[in-house]
Amino acid sequence: MDISMTPYEKRARRGRALITFLHHRPGFYLALLLVPPLLWFGAIYLGSLFALLWQGLYTFDDFTMTVSSTLTTANLRALFDPVNADIIIRTVSMALLVSFFSAVLAFPIAYYMARYITGKKKAFFYVAIMLPMWASYIVKAYAWTLLLSKGGVLQWFLEHLGLEPLLTAMLSLPGIGGNTLSTSGIGRFWVFVYIWLPFMILPIQAALERLPPSLIQASEDLGAKPWQTLRYVIFPLAVPGIAAGSIFTFSLTLGDYIIPQLVGPPGYYIGNMVYSQQGSIGNMPMAAAFTLVPIVLIAVYLSMVKRLGAFDAL
Amino acid sequence: MPAVQFINVSRIFGETKAVDNVSIDIQDGEFFSMLGPSGSGKTTCLRLIAGFETLSSGSIRIHGKEATKLAPYERDVNTVFQDYALFPHMTVLENVAYGLMVKGVGKKERNIRAMEALERVALGFTAARKPAFLSGGQRQRVALARALVNQPSVLLLDEPLGALDLKLREQMQGELKKLQRELGITFIFVTHDQSEALSMSDRVAVFNNGRIEQVDSPRELYLNPRTAFVAQFVGTANVLNSDLSLRLTGLAGSRSIRPEHIRLTPQPQADSSIVQVSAILKDIHFQGAATRYELALDGGERLFVSEPNNLAASLQTHFQTGQPVVACWNRDAMVALLEG
Amino acid sequence: MHSKRAPWLLKLSAWGGLVFLHFPLLIIAVYAFNTEDAAFSFPPKGFTLHWFAVAAGRHDILDAVWLSVQIACYATVIAMVLGTLAAAALYRRNFYGKNSITLLFMLPIALPGIITGLALLNAFHAAQIEPGMLTIVIGHATFCMVIVYNNVIARFRRITHSLIEASMDLGADGWQTFRYIILPNLSTALLAGGMLAFALSFDEIIVTTFTAGHERTLPIWLLNQLGRPREVPVTNVVALCLMVLTMIPILGAWYLTRNGSDVAGDGK
Numbered sequence: 058m059d060i061s062m063t064p065y066e067k068r069a070r071r072g073r074a075l076i077t078f079l080h081h082r083p084g085f086y087l088a089l090l091l092v093p094p095l096l097w098f099g100a101i102y103l104g105s106l107f108a109l110l111w112q113g114l115y116t117f118d119d120f121t122m123t124v125s126s127t128l129t130t131a132n133l134r135a136l137f138d139p140v141n142a143d144i145i146i147r148t149v150s151m152a153l154l155v156s157f158f159s160a161v162l163a164f165p166i167a168y169y170m171a172r173y174i175t176g177k178k179k180a181f182f183y184v185a186i187m188l189p190m191w192a193s194y195i196v197k198a199y200a201w202t203l204l205l206s207k208g209g210v211l212q213w214f215l216e217h218l219g220l221e222p223l224l225t226a227m228l229s230l231p232g233i234g235g236n237t238l239s240t241s242g243i244g245r246f247w248v249f250v251y252i253w254l255p256f257m258i259l260p261i262q263a264a265l266e267r268l269p270p271s272l273i274q275a276s277e278d279l280g281a282k283p284w285q286t287l288r289y290v291i292f293p294l295a296v297p298g299i300a301a302g303s304i305f306t307f308s309l310t311l312g313d314y315i316i317p318q319l320v321g322p323p324g325y326y327i328g329n330m331v332y333s334q335q336g337s338i339g340n341m342p343m344a345a346a347f348t349l350v351p352i353v354l355i356a357v358y359l360s361m362v363k364r365l366g367a368f369d370a371l
Numbered sequence: 372m373p374a375v376q377f378i379n380v381s382r383i384f385g386e387t388k389a390v391d392n393v394s395i396d397i398q399d400g401e402f403f404s405m406l407g408p409s410g411s412g413k414t415t416c417l418r419l420i421a422g423f424e425t426l427s428s429g430s431i432r433i434h435g436k437e438a439t440k441l442a443p444y445e446r447d448v449n450t451v452f453q454d455y456a457l458f459p460h461m462t463v464l465e466n467v468a469y470g471l472m473v474k475g476v477g478k479k480e481r482n483i484r485a486m487e488a489l490e491r492v493a494l495g496f497t498a499a500r501k502p503a504f505l506s507g508g509q510r511q512r513v514a515l516a517r518a519l520v521n522q523p524s525v526l527l528l529d530e531p532l533g534a535l536d537l538k539l540r541e542q543m544q545g546e547l548k549k550l551q552r553e554l555g556i557t558f559i560f561v562t563h564d565q566s567e568a569l570s571m572s573d574r575v576a577v578f579n580n581g582r583i584e585q586v587d588s589p590r591e592l593y594l595n596p597r598t599a600f601v602a603q604f605v606g607t608a609n610v611l612n613s614d615l616s617l618r619l620t621g622l623a624g625s626r627s628i629r630p631e632h633i634r635l636t637p638q639p640q641a642d643s644s645i646v647q648v649s650a651i652l653k654d655i656h657f658q659g660a661a662t663r664y665e666l667a668l669d670g671g672e673r674l675f676v677s678e679p680n681n682l683a684a685s686l687q688t689h690f691q692t693g694q695p696v697v698a699c700w701n702r703d704a705m706v707a708l709l710e711g
Numbered sequence: 712m713h714s715k716r717a718p719w720l721l722k723l724s725a726w727g728g729l730v731f732l733h734f735p736l737l738i739i740a741v742y743a744f745n746t747e748d749a750a751f752s753f754p755p756k757g758f759t760l761h762w763f764a765v766a767a768g769r770h771d772i773l774d775a776v777w778l779s780v781q782i783a784c785y786a787t788v789i790a791m792v793l794g795t796l797a798a799a800a801l802y803r804r805n806f807y808g809k810n811s812i813t814l815l816f817m818l819p820i821a822l823p824g825i826i827t828g829l830a831l832l833n834a835f836h837a838a839q840i841e842p843g844m845l846t847i848v849i850g851h852a853t854f855c856m857v858i859v860y861n862n863v864i865a866r867f868r869r870i871t872h873s874l875i876e877a878s879m880d881l882g883a884d885g886w887q888t889f890r891y892i893i894l895p896n897l898s899t900a901l902l903a904g905g906m907l908a909f910a911l912s913f914d915e916i917i918v919t920t921f922t923a924g925h926e927r928t929l930p931i932w933l934l935n936q937l938g939r940p941r942e943v944p945v946t947n948v949v950a951l952c953l954m955v956l957t958m959i960p961i962l963g964a965w966y967l968t969r970n971g972s973d974v975a976g977d978g979k
Binding site: 187202315332 | 886
């Protein structure tokens with residue numbers, strides 16, 4: 058090779074020494090890459106997370122409305138009080154319900170997308186699902202307040218279809234009913250399902266896409282009817298996708314505090330509780346203690362769902 | 372001075388010895404092949420020369436200089452990769468000119484030299500295309516041009532013909548051999564295809580389990596294999612272990628005999644100088660230029676015989692499966708193998 | 712697998728689902744052009760651009776938009792730098808603690824926003840930092856980083872390693888390889904990640920309400936409007952604009968990364 062150096066090479070020589078130094082020390086180079094993001098994450102994210110959990114052990118004086126750093130488990134124990142337990146149960150049951158129904162609704166859509174359309178049509182579907190997913194959360198919530206209001210769109214449809222008595226009957230049901238559509242449990246339920254549905258559709262669709270067509274052909278070759286193939290071959294293999302999607306629906310519902318305020322009957326969710334506790338009341342320890350609930354529940358849920366293969370389907 | 376020297380080189384991954392105490396001298400200007408099955412260490416050795424792997428012990432010298440500490444971009448060695456590794460976002464010309472660009476050669480000059488390199492592999496007309504629009508054979512030649520434009524003293528080729536179909540592969544083998552002779556530089560060629568290695572190389576190193584079993588010219592490798600592995604990997608061979616050899620020929624020690632050196636006759640011959648073994652004919656495979664016979668010996672062992680289907684075939688006796696036959700060969704057609 | 716005709720019920724459910732997903736968004740669009748003052752009503756009474764003009768004249772709206780844009784820009788830049796560094800470090804090598812670090816990077820998305828928001832607020836209080844634009848940017852950058860990381864690492868993994876080796880073999884050192892080979896192949900993924908991060912930051916409300924202090928980003932403005940029924944028409948306009956504005960980077964990001972088969976190193 059030509060030994061004489063071009064001016065470019067002379068300039069680059071010093072820089073190259075440094076680069077070659079890094080080339081021979083992959084560990085050092087790795088550290089160099091990782092330190093800035095890890096520093097940010099470690100210090101800012103993890104640090105504040107731990108600090109919050111630690112706060113849960115602080116005492117809140119009801120009289121003076123101040124926080125003192127005396128350690129106590131009072132806040133954690135208070136989580137088991139009937140009022141608080143009520144909140145937790147309400148939130149968790151909604152989260153589970155929403156997850157289940159989202160899966161039920163999402164499956165046909167995902168199935169159709171994965172198995173029956175290709176090319177431009179599939180791209181269209183994909184974008185059509187992605188857009189509402191990424192559309193502003195607050196805009197979607199706002200849209201539903203308009204939809205559900207008296208004099209709003211749904212009301213109008215129900216009147217013109219003569220289904221008003223049905224609505225009144227449903228609203229009088231305990232648990233899911235309410236005074237109006239927008240202050241009913243079922244209203245809140247539908248808003249949740251609406252907002253998280255795309256998060257459920259896409260993982261299921263991805264899981265179904267990965268299904269080799271030869272498996273379905275083998276099933277048919279062995280004599281299975283379509284519904285049997287669906288039940289014995291397709292559905293079990295879609296389960297990781299469903300589990301992955303449920304991670305989103307479960308944890309997002311668990312921590313939401315805006316939708317419970319906007320739609321539905323009065324009654325705190327974990328989210329609102331946390332918000333109100335740290336807000337006007339200033340009881341940060343209690344708020345922190347409450348956040349422990351979703352953290353623990355999500356951790357438990359994740360470990361359950363991991364065994365179903367959800368992590369591979371994300 | 373040898374172009375590349377391996378001095379007691381080992382490369383160990385955890386428990387496995389990918390390269391186990393290998394020492395070779397590759398001479399300047401020779402076409403040297405590294406042959407072996409997958410996982411035998413040949414590719415690892417190539418990558419050690421290029422600088423993509425670090426050795427665990429020993430040293431590698433390129434033109435007498437210690438190369439162990441040098442990064443890949445500091446070595447006067449260029450590689451043609453198995454998957455060609457053409458940069459998809461650059462045109463063919465930019466790909467070929469890349470090595471010149473990163474060394475600071477001016478645009479005008481490097482484009483001229485790149486074009487020359489492309490013309491040499493008859494692909495000048497593809498200069499403005501992106502690699503995705505080339506056929507496999509064309510990509511392979513672009514990869515070659517890209518490596519050669521840098522005028523390396525050693526060219527490394529990592530199973531470059533593996534993805535090509537048979538006819539194209541044979542054509543490329545001839546072209547590569549011719550190119551190497553014209554350029555006069557050292558080619559180090561890795562392959563698992565023994566006929567490829569034999570047809571192109573000045574010398575071949577046969578790898579097995581991280582070690583080199585034999586380094587020799589193709590002719591020597593074929594006619595005088597040193598171990599059972601080499602005998603069976605380079606061409607096909609009947610390996611007779613020590614007991615069998617004693618039983619059939621009266622000589623101790625493992626030996627190999629090539630199928631094409633054995634003749635089949637229906638009756639024993641009246642010739643005591645040749646080895647004669649009675650067997651039952653088990654299977655007959657017609658292979659175009661030759662016919663392959665599978666024999667079962669008295670002790671149940673298998674013997675393979677290959678006879679050419681030439682004009683005299685019509686005069687040959689036609690054998691049938693199940694028929695008892697006699698296999699005959701010359702004593703000195705057998706090669707004594709190293710034990711173990 | 713795709714040759715059969717879909718059963719009509721399935722097709723109906725699928726398209727029905729799509730309609731369900733888009734219907735509320737369409738309603739917003741319709742309402743934004745509605746003449747009716749108390750714009751909860753349906754059907755819309757008429758078509759007008761009047762409310763757009765009103766919205767454009769409102770200082771509080773314009774301030775909120777400007778604030779959101781600024782925050783999104785800062786957060787995106789930080790996210791792109793840190794996310795790419797992390798992706799470069801983690802896409803290939805295996806080292807002690809790699810799995811834990813990967814999990815760590817998933818947390819801001821896996822845990823509900825309320826936890827991130829509260830944790831950050833608490834930390835800011837303890838550090839005596841006044842909540843404001845800086846704190847919002849910090850919060851946004853944290854989860855935007857994860858978005859960029861996901862996009863970039865997926866692309867990194869698709870760059871076959873032999874390209875990098877080929878580059879070094881031809882004489883390019885680490886920096887040159889990055890500049891000429893890695894970066895061009897990463898660029899669209901990086902851009903897509905950045906666009907998604909921008910959209911995410913612009914839209915974000917849950918963490919923002921905790922870290923905003925007295926500042927009002929556009930989503931916060933929108934949230935406050937929900938208690939003001941008399942301003943509904945203007946709110947509708949802003950909602951529509953917000954929706955359209957964030958759809959643009961989303962579509963852009965999808966367009967940039969849609970060719971999954973555009974694999975670097977398709978050498979055979």
